[in-house]
Amino acid sequence: MMDLIWLITGMLTAVAIITVHFSMQRYALRWLELAGLIGGIGLIIFSVPWAAGAILEGVPRAASMGILLFGLPGLITLAMTWKMISKLPKKETAPQAAQTTHDAATPKPLEPIRVRSKGKWSRPVAYIAYAILAIAFVTGFFTTQTDFSSQLAATFPDATISSMESKPPVFKLEYPDGKIKYATIGTGQGYGGPLVVGLLISQDGTVEKLKLLSNQETPAYKKKVEDAEFSAQFLGKKVSDDFVIGQDVDAIAGATVSCVAGAEAIREGSHRIATGQLGMTPTWTDQPWIFDFKDSLVLLLFCLAFWGALFKNKWGRYVYLGASLAIIGFYANACLSIASLGAIPLGYMPSIKANPSWWILTFGTLVTIVALTKNIWCNKLCPFFAMQFFLNKISGTKIKLPDHIAAYAQRTVSLLLWLSLVTIFLTRNPALGSFEPFSMAFSLNGEGLQWFLLPVSVIGAFFIPTFWCRYFCPLGRGLNKLVSIRKSITKKFNQTKEA
């Protein structure tokens, strides 16, 4: 791996030397520009192996810092120097340079941007892409069925185990000292999919041991819950307890959805043992509706998104986007991602009673697409759009990608959406395919590559308006695709009606 990094560094150095060489040939560089050019390139090249080395050592934060402390100043130095160089007069001494200047005076017309229109291959390629998605879905379904029974049985090597129920598994454990315990699993719906907890219950109905057997939570959130020792508060509780967040157990701030899922899993497992093995009659309360202030604000913002006049007014739009950034982004951290869309076909939906915001935003957006053929998420509700909008307003720069790159970049988004969905369906883990930096942007909990994606996309949005939305957002492309599918269905329906 390190060899590859040195290779990349070497290539970068070669490109840098060529750039400096041509700049010197073309422009009468003074020492200041030369120093800026070499210094800027040097800093960027230095930051590459630094960052890569730090990643390999498992310290992505150090890598991120390396890029921010060396790469970014290098980029700024280079950009400023380049601005100075472009104002310099061109050299006219050497014959070759003279020739170049002549060419420069009468430049060849640029070739027209070749944006290929939908050719004969686009339809077969689309069908193949859909077919692969379907194959990934089916393959994922059959390959990721985990056998929790054997996993659970292997956790208690010193007991005699007899199976009481199979789906879901319940085991009776008999220990040499005569003690009897029960083991089972419980499942809750987390942010990324099912969260499975193994439980060990004593004969008097006390929760003795908990083990997280499987989860698909974003690693940063999982770590937060583990660090706060969330599960410790369940140990020693009775199986007949309610296990409801906000009543007899507490959530960890900033990771509520994962905590609700954990409590749901433990509740399910405990109550199964209580009624099935210990012969108790249910005295516990059901999961109550958790519709708090945060959810009311999200619902209000969702309803306001339909008020067209609000967005026509400049200040109305500013206030709305500010509210979306503050509420859906930072306060509720309920920004949708491709994981939210991808989770639906997999059947991984968090409980509506415990996560009304998720349901309002996800299903609200989808129902609006189906009923009104409108995508109200992008450019309105999305807090990451609001973040980019304000960043770009602050910078005041509106750089565009060169047309020929932009044309391909916009096509690449479809490819990214497809790759992301294939990953989600194949792994049946929505968090794995969701490469968006949204949740990290609003919680600053990140892992690995996310430490780089966030700063780079934020810097991008600073210079290029709606950088992420235009060139990367798989959710935006997915929602717009749904809108166009909905439109074509209406069109076909109308055509058949006319015929």
Add this chain to the structure above:
Amino acid sequence: MKDTNPSPQASFDFKTLLSGGIYAMTLVLVITFIFTSLSGFLEGL
């Protein structure tokens, strides 16, 4: 002799360098992210 210097319109000006650079960097990160996820999953099989 072949002209190695590009014409001014096709040359890499400041804006192209900046926007293209940021785009390329983000694209590399996104693709690496997806492939890391996929390869991690495939190794676990």
